[in-house]
Amino acid sequence: MGIIRKTQSVAVLLKEFENKPNAISAIELIKRLSSKINKTTVYRVLDKLEDDGVLHSFLDNSGIKWYAKCNGCSKTGHIDMHPHFQCLSCGKVDCLSVEVKIPPIPNRKIEVSQVLIQGRCESCNV
Amino acid sequence: MGIIRKTQSVAVLLKEFENKPNAISAIELIKRLSSKINKTTVYRVLDKLEDDGVLHSFLDNSGIKWYAKCNGCSKTGHIDMHPHFQCLSCGKVDCLSVEVKIPPIPNRKIEVSQVLIQGRCESCNV
DNA sequence: ATATTAATGCAACTGAGTTGCAAATATAGC
DNA sequence: GCTATATTTGCAACTCAGTTGCATTAATAT
Structure with a gap:
């Protein structure tokens, strides 16, 4: 729903994601908005925005959840299969526009x- | 260390991973071995086995940690870049032997x- | 066989995310 | 605009995978 x-x-x-190409972690959003929105609500709204195809989410290597604006995602499913890049130095995470080809796997769907x-x-990287 | x-x-x-090609989650290992080994110890030993290049680990979509035997991993770093496959029906997770090509990303290392x-x-899948 | 140092068990903790429920607020119908 | 109704929100308490501190146990070196 x-x-x-x-x-x-x-x-x-939604304003937090306006004109920002980067992904933002749920944790970061909760911190940033702590004076305005309760953390439960942040999680719930993010969830709904994902359902609506406005945002998409993914987990990083340490198991924390990141959200980014969708490009070409639809309500019926997230169709884009772009990789995500996390900088191990500054922590920034963003969506890459390159395509990663997943080879077909025999007998598996x-x-x-x-x-x-x-x-x-x-x-x-300097 | x-x-x-x-x-x-x-x-x-180590016996748990013997002759088993599948990955096993930390949670599952803790359950299976609860009568023999304390969960803290399970986590610590898994950690060390990973350091030694005997096992490698990864997180699934729900943030839980899986371990599998290494093939060609070395103490100096995990060199294999095989994908992992998780069955959404039975939950089984395994290492795929196909190679996924990550395209070079401009300006990023x-x-x-x-x-x-x-x-x-x-x-x-039947 | 003993000393030394690493490994273990236990209990208590951490921290991201979830749940139940009562209070607040957006929308639809008038 | 006002009211009824249903969705959202906040709060507190919870869950659960994983971690930490510390005293005890068990490998290894001598």
Whole structure:
């Protein structure tokens, strides 16, 4: 079940993703918005925005959840299969626009796949 | 710091991975061995076996940790970049021997990358 | 056989994420 | 605009995988 009502919380959360290409962790959003929105609500709204195809989410190497704006995701399913890049130096996470080809696996039906790449980002790789 | 002494716990844990190609979750190991080894010890031994390049680990989509025997991993780093496959029907997780090509990313230095593929395994895909 | 040092068990903790429920607030119907 | 109804929210308490501190136990070196 996605977003039904246009509430304050939804507006505030959407604003965080406005004009920001990076992914943001749930934890970070909770910290940032702690004076405005309760953490339970942050999780719930993120969940709904994901259902609606506005955001997509993924876990990083330490098991924490990141959200980023969708590009071409639809309500019926997240169709984009872009990898995510996490900088091991500054911690920044973003969506890469390259495509990673998953080879067909004999006898298995692939439904979802996730690629997390870690290394040093443009700013830290100097 | 890896394994220094050949203890009972190490032997018991290694036995679990003997002749088993599948990955096993830390949780599952703790359950299976609860009468023999304390959970803290399970985590610590797994950690050390990973340091030694005997096992490698990865997180699944729900953030739980899986371990599998290494093939060609060395003490100086895990060199294999095989994807992991998790069956959404029976829950089984295993290492795939196919290679996933990560394209070079402009200006970024790739250090690690992880690919988790989810779907239906050979047994469940009928 | 003993001293030394690593490994273990236990209990208590951490921290991201979840749940139940009562209070607040958005929307639909008038 | 006002009210009824259903969704959202906040709060506190909880879950659960994984971690930490510390005293005890068990490998290894001498």
